[in-house]
Amino acid sequence: MRQLVILSGKGGTGKTSLAAAFAHLAREGPCLVPLVLADADVDAPNLDLILEPRRIEEHEFVGGSKAEIQYETCDACGVCADVCRFEAVSESDGRFEIDPLACEGCAACFHECPAHAIRMQPQVAGRWYRSESRYGPLIHAALLPAHENSGKLVTLVKQQARLLALDGGYAGLLVDGPPGIGCPVISAAAGADLALIVTEPTVAGIHDMERILATTEHFRVAAQVCINKADLFPTGTEQILDACRRKGIGVVGCIPFDETVTEAMVRGEPVTAYRPDAPASQAISQTWQAVVLRMNIIERKS
Numbered sequence: 367m368r369q370l371v372i373l374s375g376k377g378g379t380g381k382t383s384l385a386a387a388f389a390h391l392a393r394e395g396p397c398l399v400p401l402v403l404a405d406a407d408v409d410a411p412n413l414d415l416i417l418e419p420r421r422i423e424e425h426e427f428v429g430g431s432k433a434e435i436q437y438e439t440c441d442a443c444g445v446c447a448d449v450c451r452f453e454a455v456s457e458s459d460g461r462f463e464i465d466p467l468a469c470e471g472c473a474a475c476f477h478e479c480p481a482h483a484i485r486m487q488p489q490v491a492g493r494w495y496r497s498e499s500r501y502g503p504l505i506h507a508a509l510l511p512a513h514e515n516s517g518k519l520v521t522l523v524k525q526q527a528r529l530l531a532l533d534g535g536y537a538g539l540l541v542d543g544p545p546g547i548g549c550p551v552i553s554a555a556a557g558a559d560l561a562l563i564v565t566e567p568t569v570a571g572i573h574d575m576e577r578i579l580a581t582t583e584h585f586r587v588a589a590q591v592c593i594n595k596a597d598l599f600p601t602g603t604e605q606i607l608d609a610c611r612r613k614g615i616g617v618v619g620c621i622p623f624d625e626t627v628t629e630a631m632v633r634g635e636p637v638t639a640y641r642p643d644a645p646a647s648q649a650i651s652q653t654w655q656a657v658v659l660r661m662n663i664i665e666r667k668s
């Protein structure tokens with residue numbers, strides 16, 4: 367079972383549009399590949415907006431704990447306020463209170479409280495789902511507002527998707543990863559056979575691509591690049607091609623700017639399903655075939 371993760375150095379490069387189109391092409395394109403889909407962009411999940419899946423299961427995600435004082439045993443000594451480095455404990459009229467928004471869950475107060483009056487209460491930080499889409503099963507998730515631990519939730523999403531793929535005998539796992547280069551990205555890329563980096567020909571796009579390529583190189587994940595809106599700034603596209611050539615990174619796709627992509631998103635469809643003959647769809651289809659060949663996951667060719 368092979369894993370493909372789609373990444374970008376920043377949001378808004380067209381990563382999810384590409385993931386949705388790949389999901390469609392894997393089911394109905396020239397290279398058929400039975401895939402499990404995973405939306406690992408848990409801070410801003412939107413693959414489900416395009417694929418409109420039917421939810422089969424919903425689960426809570428417990429992402430850390432917060433301290434709570436048990437007042438029946440608290441003797442108001444103030445040790446918790448002294449040890450808290452996050453200024454989450456305050457005192458009012460001899461009563462100590464913990465601000466749940468300020469509490470970082472470090473548990474220093476729990477360990478130091480002489481009266482054992484502090485409990486670490488697990489917090490529901492989000493939800494994850496198993497759904498069925500037009501193009502195969504989808505594991506996705508969402509963090510609740512103001513909650514952290516997205517790296518842990520990404521790992522959970524990938525674990526569940528991988529289990530589903532292994533149990534169901536699927537050939538591959540397609541992961542729509544989070545943008546950036548932080549902890550959630552590393553969780554999404556871990557164990558991938560290929561990271562497809564989506565970039566745009568802008569100064570910031572080239573810089574972001576180089577940062578994410580440094581991250582995948584550090585974690586020894588093979589990477590290839592796809593340039594979106596490649597025709598908007600040919601000089602920038604040339605610079606990306608040059609940079610990739612120097613690094614020995616393959617560029618597997620140059621997708622032209624095409625308003626059909628936005629139209630398809632508004633209609634909740636992958637662009638390759640909405641207008642297969644559109645220039646972007648044609649380029650994405652060629653990119654998909656190059657990726658499938660690179661990963662050697664073709665089940666059969668029509």
Ligand code: SF4
Pocket residue numbers: 435436439440441442443444445446447462478479480481482483484
């Ligand atoms: S350290 Fe424990 S006993 Fe002391 S004020 Fe805090 S909760 Fe109460």
Ligand code: SF4
Pocket residue numbers: 432433449450451452453454455464468469470471472473474475476
């Ligand atoms: S768990 Fe850590 S951050 Fe939270 S109140 Fe206790 S010492 Fe402060």
